[in-house]
Amino acid sequence: MDKKVKVYSTPACPWCIRAKQFLKDNSIIFEDIDVSTDQSAGEEMVKKSGQMGVPVLDIEGEIITGFDKEKIKQSLGLL
Amino acid sequence: MLDLIIIGAGPAGITATVYAARKRMDLLVITSDIGGQAAWSGDIENYTGYQFISGPELVLKFEEHMRKYGSALKESEKVTNVEKINERIVVRTDKGTYEAKTAIIASGKRSRELAVSGEKEFKNKGISYCATCDGPLFSGKDVAIIGGGNSALDAALQLIKIAQRVYIINNTAGLGGDAVMREKVSQDSQVVIFNNSKVSAVTGGNFISGLRFEKEGRQEELAVQGIFVEIGLVPNSEFATGLEKNVQGEIKVNCYNQTNISGVFAAGDVTDVPEKQIIIAAGEGAKAALGAFRYIAQNKFLS
Numbered sequence: 001m002d003k004k005v006k007v008y009s010t011p012a013c014p015w016c017i018r019a020k021q022f023l024k025d026n027s028i029i030f031e032d033i034d035v036s037t038d039q040s041a042g043e044e045m046v047k048k049s050g051q052m053g054v055p056v057l058d059i060e061g062e063i064i065t066g067f068d069k070e071k072i073k074q075s076l077g078l079l
Numbered sequence: 080m081l082d083l084i085i086i087g088a089g090p091a092g093i094t095a096t097v098y099a100a101r102k103r104m105d106l107l108v109i110t111s112d113i114g115g116q117a118a119w120s121g122d123i124e125n126y127t128g129y130q131f132i133s134g135p136e137l138v139l140k141f142e143e144h145m146r147k148y149g150s151a152l153k154e155s156e157k158v159t160n161v162e163k164i165n166e167r168i169v170v171r172t173d174k175g176t177y178e179a180k181t182a183i184i185a186s187g188k189r190s191r192e193l194a195v196s197g198e199k200e201f202k203n204k205g206i207s208y209c210a211t212c213d214g215p216l217f218s219g220k221d222v223a224i225i226g227g228g229n230s231a232l233d234a235a236l237q238l239i240k241i242a243q244r245v246y247i248i249n250n251t252a253g254l255g256g257d258a259v260m261r262e263k264v265s266q267d268s269q270v271v272i273f274n275n276s277k278v279s280a281v282t283g284g285n286f287i288s289g290l291r292f293e294k295e296g297r298q299e300e301l302a303v304q305g306i307f308v309e310i311g312l313v314p315n316s317e318f319a320t321g322l323e324k325n326v327q328g329e330i331k332v333n334c335y336n337q338t339n340i341s342g343v344f345a346a347g348d349v350t351d352v353p354e355k356q357i358i359i360a361a362g363e364g365a366k367a368a369l370g371a372f373r374y375i376a377q378n379k380f381l382s
Contacts, residue, residue, distance in 0.1 A: 042215070052207070065203075
């Protein structure tokens with residue numbers, strides 16, 4: 001079964017763009033949450049990750065901070 | 080043995096890779112990331128051929144161009160040492176050791192850090208080096224920008240739209256940067272400027288709650304939820320211990336991009352070349368690759 005993936009990001013952050021591109025390249029469907037326009041989502045992101053840097057990925061409850069390709073691959077079972 | 084190892088994959092390293100690959104050089108690229116500072120640039124309007132392109136988009140085009148040639152690429156790898164041993168250039172990283180006839184160092188620059196207590200533990204917990212990226216998370220909060228040049232002014236103009244109060248802590252007598260930006264920032268009612276001021280500590284619990292600074296001999300405190308550090312750049316040249324550098328730590332090169340060690344070339348913002356621009360870094364990368372190619376043709380190497 002596909003895992004539910006959320007990406008918390010801001011429009012101009014390069015690692016956010018790369019993280020989302022990586023998911024697209026691997027045909028992963030994700031919810032794209034822009035924390036620059038949705039303040040409550042921003043607060044949710046800070047609470048989940050314990051920090052304020054973007055991007056943050058929520059992969060079925062597993063929180064990954066930054067564009068950590070290896071962790072993302074592992075979490076999604078991509079080889 | 081490889082012909083060439085390219086260290087870094089910003090505009091200089093990527094362009095060097097394209098040129099070297101087209102010369103059919105046997106090469107390896109080692110880099111911590113793709114795009115370097117260009118990936119963090121906002122709007123670019125002075126890269127010929129593009130009247131307007133964003134930093135991340137231009138980097139994507141660079142990367143596609145580089146990958147077209149299929150050169151070996153090691154990402155997320157940090158170079159720890161470069162030296163010449165018996166006519167071979169030996170590059171050591173946190174993951175291995177590689178040898179080649181030549182090397183091009185194109186490792187660029189990074190944001191300068193404050194070097195005060197609290198900075199490391201509060202990184203991403205209120206301290207940011209990218210107002211464009213992290214600014215939106217400080218909506219309605221009080222923030223401080225450290226610095227007084229163009230990048231500090233640019234951060235201030237972005238944060239005025241998001242944050243409540245914007246403090247600027249500048250260690251010189253008055254703000255620098257472009258006059259137009261300086262006037263906009265100084266005249267904004269949300270902005271409070273402290274000149275002749277030097278940050279001494281960042282404080283907080285789980286996240287930052289404030290900072291301490293020294294102004295003309297007095298200790299002052301400010302309650303802020305965000306700190307944006309914009310105090311310039313430092314070259315990523317620490318690993319190149321055997322190379323001649325200027326006082327800023329930039330690697331010295333001649334007009335052929337040669338360093339003081341024959342066979343070791345350098346290009347882009349990590350060097351002492353005047354003017355740090357994406358298009359200049361790219362051009363320097365091309366020169367360095369052609370220089371390395373010529374060096375191999377003119378010298379004998381034992382297999």
